[in-house]
Amino acid sequence: xxxxxxxxxxxxxxxxGPIKEETRLKVLKAAExxxxxxxxxxxxxxxxxxxxxxxVLPYVPKVHIFSTYYFSEILSGIGEQVRELGYDMLLIxxxxxxxxxxxxxxxxxxxxxxxxxxxxxxxxxRKALRALKEANxxxxxxxxxxxxxxxxxxxxxxxxxxxxxxxxxxxxxYRRIAFLNGPPGYSNSADRLKGYVRAMTEAGIFxxxxxxxxxxxxxxxxxxxxxxxSGYESAFRxxxxxxxIDAVFAANDRMGIGLIQGFRELGVLPGRDIAIxxxxxxxxxxxxxxxxxxxxxxxxxxGALAAKLLLKENxxxxxxxxxxxxxxxxxxLYQMATRLVVRSSSAGSQA
Amino acid sequence: xxxxxxxxxxxxxxxxGPIKEETRLKVLKAAExxxxxxxxxxxxxxxxxxxxxxxVLPYVPKVHIFSTYYFSEILSGIGEQVRELGYDMLLIxxxxxxxxxxxxxxxxxxxxxxxxxxxxxxxxxRKALRALKEANxxxxxxxxxxxxxxxxxxxxxxxxxxxxxxxxxxxxxYRRIAFLNGPPGYSNSADRLKGYVRAMTEAGIFxxxxxxxxxxxxxxxxxxxxxxxSGYESAFRxxxxxxxIDAVFAANDRMGIGLIQGFRELGVLPGRDIAIxxxxxxxxxxxxxxxxxxxxxxxxxxGALAAKLLLKENxxxxxxxxxxxxxxxxxxLYQMATRLVVRSSSAGSQA
Numbered sequence: 001x002x003x004x005x006x007x008x009x010x011x012x013x014x015x016x017g018p019i020k021e022e023t024r025l026k027v028l029k030a031a032e033x034x035x036x037x038x039x040x041x042x043x044x045x046x047x048x049x050x051x052x053x054x055x056v057l058p059y060v061p062k063v064h065i066f067s068t069y070y071f072s073e074i075l076s077g078i079g080e081q082v083r084e085l086g087y088d089m090l091l092i093x094x095x096x097x098x099x100x101x102x103x104x105x106x107x108x109x110x111x112x113x114x115x116x117x118x119x120x121x122x123x124x125x126r127k128a129l130r131a132l133k134e135a136n137x138x139x140x141x142x143x144x145x146x147x148x149x150x151x152x153x154x155x156x157x158x159x160x161x162x163x164x165x166x167x168x169x170x171x172x173x174y175r176r177i178a179f180l181n182g183p184p185g186y187s188n189s190a191d192r193l194k195g196y197v198r199a200m201t202e203a204g205i206f207x208x209x210x211x212x213x214x215x216x217x218x219x220x221x222x223x224x225x226x227x228x229x230s231g232y233e234s235a236f237r238x239x240x241x242x243x244x245i246d247a248v249f250a251a252n253d254r255m256g257i258g259l260i261q262g263f264r265e266l267g268v269l270p271g272r273d274i275a276i277x278x279x280x281x282x283x284x285x286x287x288x289x290x291x292x293x294x295x296x297x298x299x300x301x302x303g304a305l306a307a308k309l310l311l312k313e314n315x316x317x318x319x320x321x322x323x324x325x326x327x328x329x330x331x332x333l334y335q336m337a338t339r340l341v342v343r344s345s346s347a348g349s350q351a
Numbered sequence: 352x353x354x355x356x357x358x359x360x361x362x363x364x365x366x367x368g369p370i371k372e373e374t375r376l377k378v379l380k381a382a383e384x385x386x387x388x389x390x391x392x393x394x395x396x397x398x399x400x401x402x403x404x405x406x407v408l409p410y411v412p413k414v415h416i417f418s419t420y421y422f423s424e425i426l427s428g429i430g431e432q433v434r435e436l437g438y439d440m441l442l443i444x445x446x447x448x449x450x451x452x453x454x455x456x457x458x459x460x461x462x463x464x465x466x467x468x469x470x471x472x473x474x475x476x477r478k479a480l481r482a483l484k485e486a487n488x489x490x491x492x493x494x495x496x497x498x499x500x501x502x503x504x505x506x507x508x509x510x511x512x513x514x515x516x517x518x519x520x521x522x523x524x525y526r527r528i529a530f531l532n533g534p535p536g537y538s539n540s541a542d543r544l545k546g547y548v549r550a551m552t553e554a555g556i557f558x559x560x561x562x563x564x565x566x567x568x569x570x571x572x573x574x575x576x577x578x579x580x581s582g583y584e585s586a587f588r589x590x591x592x593x594x595x596i597d598a599v600f601a602a603n604d605r606m607g608i609g610l611i612q613g614f615r616e617l618g619v620l621p622g623r624d625i626a627i628x629x630x631x632x633x634x635x636x637x638x639x640x641x642x643x644x645x646x647x648x649x650x651x652x653x654g655a656l657a658a659k660l661l662l663k664e665n666x667x668x669x670x671x672x673x674x675x676x677x678x679x680x681x682x683x684l685y686q687m688a689t690r691l692v693v694r695s696s697s698a699g700s701q702a
Binding site for chain 2: 025051066067072076088090091110287288
């Protein structure tokens with residue numbers, strides 16, 4: 001209508017580049033006649049970056065999410081990078097199962113990129129994440145792997161971590177090793193199950209089977225929800241089979257600490273009457289009695305790497321700054337190594 | 352220039368209310384001639400709320416801030432309210448001593464209101480906060496009191512909390528009670544000092560003096576930085592005076608746990624050879640050996656109240672939803688009660 005190119009219109013509204021006053025007025029009049037203003041301006045604003053990195057967290061009423069070692073360490077690592085790279089960090093709480101408005105967060109310019117924590121593998125979640133990817137919105141998952149997708153993911157090698165934890169117990173002479181896992185919707189629960197079964201199968205205790213679940217005697221497998229309370233309660237269930245259990249591998253420290261407390265109450269002394277190994281190497285592992293053998297996961301560095309991958313242009317550069325312990329598995333999957341930390345809760349063979 | 356009122360200009364740019372097409376064009380032409388557009392539009396955007404509650408956190412490299420009980424609990428409480436009231440939470444990291452751009456956060460529409468955590472009482476901080484108040488930007492301080500100002504503050508009664516901790520040790524028969532405080536820039540360090548001196552003075556151990564510092568024998572007072580390591584190191588300094596010390600009150604649990612570890616290494620058994628009392632009642636207090644007597648501070652509720660006071664129109668309503676434990680001290684200062692939790696680290700008199 002103004003007889004000018006789209007680029008000229010853009011230059012007028014963004015006040016970019018040289019423009020004849022006459023052309024300028026022509027564009028503005030046409031825009032006014034077409035009611036074009038507010039959108040054009042909105043778009044020009046839209047192009048401004050928010051300067052915010054979004055972090056989506058699961059919201060569960062009464063759960064003090066920042067007080068869990070897992071989330072707090074990842075957030076600290078993200079925070080470090082956000083600060084270094086001049087961003088702020090927008091925390092968004094989503095109730096698990098909520099209609100997740102991930103795309104809306106980008107559309108409304110609240111965030112430039114997004115890290116998703118505590119996601120679980122459900123059809124709805126996969127659908128939402130695929131939509132985000134198709135719309136080219138940059139996001140990264142931490143500590144959760146969606147097999148068969150090509151999402152940007154920073155994970156840890158939990159299968160190997162669990163394998164080494166159980167191998168350690170075997171090396172100490174324990175053979176009757178039970179496993180307290182977390183909920184199956186998390187890929188890292190499934191990974192730990194695989195590592196546990198692999199070690200037990202290699203040791204000749206389990207028969208090689210296709211489905212890891214089938215390899216395990218029923219009284220040796222419990223499922224908690226990663227809380228201390230669920231570990232505490234499991235101690236009482238395991239205690240019914242103490243004649244056939246001499247060690248328990250817990251999928252995180254909170255549950256491991258709960259096990260220690262439960263067993264103590266029953267008069268079963270951890271580190272003497274039963275071996276316990278946890279997972280995460282949280283602060284708590286150092287101060288329990290006995291101190292808890294655990295598997296260190298570099299959550300802080302995982303959070304930092306995720307932020308770096310999203311906020312830096314060049315992924316190779318982002319990874320190279322981490323120097324060691326990062327494996328580029330395939331596509332957009334980065335995996336970090338874990339490390340066994342032996343303490344007295346698993347010392348001393350009973351064999 | 353267009354011969355219309357300011358309100359009309361505003362209506363044109365905000366597309367609010369009825370407006371004659373002729374007037375509209377007149378305003379737009381005048382605006383164009385004056386180069387007025389972008390600002391006007393920017394202002395109209397400015398009026399849109401961001402939907403974000405800002406939380407300013409101190410940034411210290413290598414410190415995993417979310418992993419400290421204190422910050423993580425306050426953030427969890429803020430998070431609960433933010434979620435309930437339909438906001439998101441923007442975390443902003445500031446290096447202590449940084450030129451704090453608090454006002455800029457409001458001007459750039461990144462946040463609607465702001466909670467400041469971990470501030471210290473310095474002339475620069477007071478100046479920045481006064482400027483924020485004068486500009487009518489809503490903000491709230493948590494766990495830090497600026498005497499003589501009228502800032503919105505949610506604090507805990509740390510003087511009473513410290514008093515009760517020391518009173519408990521006195522009741523258990525301890526008299527030679529040393530104190531490991533945190534840095535003096537925090538009002539809550541000063542409060543705890545007052546509570547300690549009040550209890551010791553009431554018991555006739557200290558002479559009544561004006562300056563609490565002067566009342567305390569030098570070997571009974573140490574200053575740490577609220578880290579576990581600083582508690583650990585203090586144990587070795589206190590240990591040189593073990594003939595004149597039979598109990599230590601630590602200003603937080605991290606330092607208390609460090610003390611336990613340090614004393615154990617020296618062969619001095621906490622709970623038997625020396626009594627230890629911590630402060631915060633963190634998760635760690637429950638799992639040390641011996642479990643640590645501590646003072647519970649409702650950090651979670653303090654964070655929640657701060658968010659509520661900022662995001663709800665009506666302060667009385669916000670407070671009334673907390674039912675108990677909130678005292679409206681004066682002006683905009685709200686104070687919550689603490690609670691002593693007795694465990695075996697302080698049990699058994701040696702008197």
